[in-house]
Amino acid sequence: MTATATFWRPLPNGQVACDLCPVGCRLRPGQEGPCASRANRDGAMALLSYGRIVSAAVDPIEKKPLYHFHPGRDILSVAAPGCNLHCLFCQNWSISQKAGTRTQPVSPEELVDAALRSGGVGLAFTYSEPLVWYEFVRDTASLARAAGLKNVLVTNGFLNEEPLAGLLPLIDAANIDLKSMEDRFYRRICRARLGPVLDAIRQFHAAGVHIELTNLVIPGHNDADEQINDLVDWVADLDPEIPLHFSAYHPAWKMKAPATPPETLRRAYGIARKVLPWVYLGNLKAAEGSDTVCPGCGFTLIARTGFHAESRLQGKPACPSCGRPVPIVLD
Ligand code: SF4
Structure with a gap:
């Protein structure tokens, strides 16, 4: 299945510039983007993951996590391989960071049919990074909307303003990662930047999309009181009614720090609840904070x-x- 790539420009010498996300790649002929979703093929941008899925499951919507959007309902959740961030702790690295992941072909029509048959509330684009699956998410979400289904993104929020503006009218809800309020965390650990993520969260909110935020708490990297305070204050300033999920990290991919102790999440919860009314804990064995x-x-x-x-x-x-x-x- 092929589709035309959007948000790219031809450059001299057969190179192409990608304007989809803030990474801002310039790709030589034959070169793939680090997101594993786009490549320069003969001087034009090609889509590597259009019509390909690596995972599909009917999940409780609470698993996204979305706790304030059709609670208790299921949602068909799908992913393509690839991500434009490279977080050393990626909890889904086997599909987001691993080259050559095996995929299955699927069309937007097939996914919408499957979502309707599942009896769930709609489609969630999740597990890896849906924003770099842009054209397929757009085409599928458009059909899903016409069929009366809801569209959900679970995303890192690292996309340029113009493409995001083109997608948001099709999106009903999103869980967006806010990994840290420190730009150096995003640069050192994720090979990204904080500013575009904050801009995207504001853009989702201004567009009227239901949003919830997730902070994966990693010992020694983003769990200090002042780091949690900064994050909570930023959320409260944007909209204190936004639900905030603190999630426990487990060692994965290149990050070897020990798993987040429950007491660290409890501390984050205590700090946040002084300012925000809707705070949740996730990835804990016990049901506390849920x-x-x-x-x-x-x-x-x-x-x-x-x-x-x-x-x-x-x-x-x-x-x-x-x-x-x-x-x-x-x-
Ligand atoms: S979407 Fe992929 S190819 Fe485009 S700028 Fe981002 S990382 Fe590079």
């Missing part, structure tokens, strides 16, 4: 066990006990 609790009166709105959600909302995005509005998108 319920949605009304910040007004303490009533448990949604009880979660693992990825199973039991809602006590009575069909309305408001606390049934005290009436406080709750920023949750319901069926």
Whole structure:
């Protein structure tokens, strides 16, 4: 399956410039982008992952994690290989960073049919980096929207403003990684930059997309009190009603630091809850920090066990006990 690449320019000597993401690659003839999704083929940009998937599963939407978007529903979750970041700790490195990952062909129509048959709320583009799968996500999301399905991105938010503006009208919800508030963390550990990620989060929010943020807490790298305070303050400044997920890291790919102790996540939770009403913990063995609790009166709105959600909302995005509005998108 082929499709035309967008957001690229021809350069002299058969080179091409990619304007999709802030990495800003210039590719020689035959050269592949470090995202493994685009390549210079005879002086034109080719798409390496259009119509190819590496993973597909019907997941609880809580697994994305999205806790305030159709809680308790399933969603067909799909991925292509590749990512434009190269985080040393990547928890999904076997599909995001490994060359030659085996893929299966799939069309946008087939995926939308599968999503409809799954009985879930829609399609999640996840596991690796969907923004570098741009043209396929756009075409599939467009069909999914027409079929009445919801489109979800789970993303690093590292995309240029113009392509993101073209995609956001098709996107209903996103979980965006905010890995650190330190540019040097993004540069040293992810080969990226912080500024474009913050810009993208603002752009998602301004476009009215339902967003939740995830911070993977890594001991010794982004878990100091002041680092967590900076992150929480930035979120509160943008919109304090945005749910924030702190997630436990486990050693993976090139990062050997020990796994995040539960007490570190509890500390992050305590700092964040002084400022933000909707804070969650993830990747812990225990279910602590996973319920949605009304910040007004303490009533448990949604009880979660693992990825199973039991809602006590009575069909309305408001606390049934005290009436406080709750920023949750319901069926
Ligand atoms: S999308 Fe890929 S090829 Fe394009 S600039 Fe980003 S990393 Fe480079």
